[in-house]
Amino acid sequence: MSKSQQDQEKKSYLPWSPQETRTLIDLLLNGLASGWRNSSGVFSKFTVERKILPIVNQKHGSDKTHKHYLNRMKTLKGKYVSGVNFLVAAPGLDGIQTQNGLQHHMRCGIII
Numbered sequence: 001m002s003k004s005q006q007d008q009e010k011k012s013y014l015p016w017s018p019q020e021t022r023t024l025i026d027l028l029l030n031g032l033a034s035g036w037r038n039s040s041g042v043f044s045k046f047t048v049e050r051k052i053l054p055i056v057n058q059k060h061g062s063d064k065t066h067k068h069y070l071n072r073m074k075t076l077k078g079k080y081v082s083g084v085n086f087l088v089a090a091p092g093l094d095g096i097q098t099q100n101g102l103q104h105h106m107r108c109g110i111i112i
Helices: 003-011 018-034 045-060 066-089 095-108
Strands: none
Touching: 018 045, 018 066, 045 066
């Protein structure tokens, strides 16, 4: 990879704002309800590029690509796992309380 290509890669970094993240999560939840996932249970690159990212980009004036989406999903999955591990380790909580607590914290934006 040449120096100019490396510089271009560095310039393509676009951090996700909390508002963009919330929009992404809302669109993913709507996509789940609408059956946008493929037979493997994941959102295809085509679906993300045609149905999700255009709305995020238009609403927030950003220029997110599928690569940015994959990076954000990796981050969100890590935060989710950390939240689950935290709540599971909390003394005195059963599985239902843990699940309800995690969902509440995600809705309030505490974990995200």
